[in-house]
Amino acid sequence: xxxxxxxxxxxxxxxxxxxxxxxxxxxxxxxxxxxxxxxxxxxxxxxxxxxxxxxxxxxxxxxxxxxxxxxxxxxxxxxxxxxxxxxxxxxxxxxxxxxxxxxxxxxxxxxxxxxxxxxxxxxxxxxxxxxxxxxxxxxxxxxxxxxxxxxxxxxxxxxxxxxxxxxxxxxxxxxxxxxxxxxxxxxxxxxxxxxxxxxxxxxxxxxxxxxxxxxxxxxxxxxxxxxxxxxxxxxxxxxxxxxxxxxxxxxxxxxxxxxxxxxxxxxxxxxxxxxxxxxxxxxxxxxxxxxxxxxxxxxxxxxxxxxxxxxxxxxxxxxxxxxxxxxxxxxxxxxxxxxxxxxxxxxxxxxxxxxxxxxxxxxxxxxxxxxxxxxxxxxxxxxx
Numbered sequence: 001x002x003x004x005x006x007x008x009x010x011x012x013x014x015x016x017x018x019x020x021x022x023x024x025x026x027x028x029x030x031x032x033x034x035x036x037x038x039x040x041x042x043x044x045x046x047x048x049x050x051x052x053x054x055x056x057x058x059x060x061x062x063x064x065x066x067x068x069x070x071x072x073x074x075x076x077x078x079x080x081x082x083x084x085x086x087x088x089x090x091x092x093x094x095x096x097x098x099x100x101x102x103x104x105x106x107x108x109x110x111x112x113x114x115x116x117x118x119x120x121x122x123x124x125x126x127x128x129x130x131x132x133x134x135x136x137x138x139x140x141x142x143x144x145x146x147x148x149x150x151x152x153x154x155x156x157x158x159x160x161x162x163x164x165x166x167x168x169x170x171x172x173x174x175x176x177x178x179x180x181x182x183x184x185x186x187x188x189x190x191x192x193x194x195x196x197x198x199x200x201x202x203x204x205x206x207x208x209x210x211x212x213x214x215x216x217x218x219x220x221x222x223x224x225x226x227x228x229x230x231x232x233x234x235x236x237x238x239x240x241x242x243x244x245x246x247x248x249x250x251x252x253x254x255x256x257x258x259x260x261x262x263x264x265x266x267x268x269x270x271x272x273x274x275x276x277x278x279x280x281x282x283x284x285x286x287x288x289x290x291x292x293x294x295x296x297x298x299x300x301x302x303x304x305x306x307x308x309x310x311x312x313x314x315x316x317x318x319x320x321x322x323x324x325x326x327x328x329x330x331x332x333x334x335x336x337x338x339x340x341x342x343x344x345x346x347x348x349x350x351x352x353x354x355x356x357x358x359x360x361x362x363x364x365x366x367x368x369x370x371x372x373x374x375x376x377x378x379x380x381x382x383x384x
Contacts, residue, residue, distance in 0.1 A: 064096050243281070279298075
């Protein structure tokens with residue numbers, strides 16, 4: 001049975017509302033002023049609160065602010081009771097976090113409709129939260145053990161073979177086995193590194209801090225992108241699928257950060273497209289005069305719903321597709337870009353591939369000069 005707390009300094013209104021809600025099947029608690037109501041809210045944990053605006057000792061706005069400040073009632077649905085002459089103050093209540101309001105006098109039908117609507121909305125939010133938690137638990141259960149064990153088992157198994165058969169192995173076999181061990185170790189190292197980077201980003205986000213940009217000289221895209229992108233393509237054994245068009249563009253962000261953003265974005269393109277499908281990497285100045293990296297693949301793409309759910313440890317259709325990684329790559333690239341003052345846009349459609357654009361503002365005259373040259377080259381047909 002849902003519990004409703006009613007707070008009003010008028011006994012007649014308390015009686016009418018409590019009797020009506022009881023008749024509708026709700027468990028009702030009543031309070032004659034805001035302070036008593038706050039205490040009941042702490043003690044009884046109601047599913048919904050109805051509160052008058054004008055009350056002695058503590059008005060409805062103060063009650064709402066206090067409720068929203070408490071963890072146990074921060075999201076509890078809240079309905080204001082207001083008279084016709086007070087309707088001008090309704091907006092203030094909504095801005096403070098009220099979910100709805102009832103204008104006195106109201107009918108039993110209006111009361112029931114308002115309470116039912118707020119409780120149903122809260123129930124739907126809980127269902128959505130539970131679904132997301134279930135999806136996250138599923139991703140963690142499937143992805144993390146697999147991603148940790150697979151490379152580790154490869155390292156242990158191949159090392160065991162070397163120890164047992166080293167006397168009879170040819171140099172070529174030893175080299176091949178050592179190469180496979182290194183590949184497994186690099187995969188495990190990349191996973192651990194992403195967990196550490198993601199943890200650092202979370203701390204920066206919680207503390208509302210951004211990396212310092214002042215001490216970092218501009219970085220040329222042409223200096224860092226080719227080798228980095230080729231290394232990722234080589235890791236996927238798809239060097240011939242990588243196509244690059246690079247204008248002389250510079251980035252005013254820490255070098256390790258821009259490298260991580262590029263690496264994770266390009267890695268995602270190869271990870272979710274098939275061998276033989278092109279992965280296009282563009283580096284250019286966009287129409288707003290910003291430094292821009294564009295990565296476009298011809299993979300299976302994502303639906304609008306999947307795009308909205310991109311997050312840490314989230315993987316889509318893992319039951320149908322083999323996937324490497326823990327779902328952190330795009331999250332790291334996006335949040336790192338945003339912390340550095342840039343924008344990270346993901347456009348995708350099922351069956352049509354994915355395009356990711358990371359853009360960064362320009363602050364120094366050094367970059368302006370480089371980008372002027374880039375625009376002139378593009379105008380002459382040399383750019384993408």
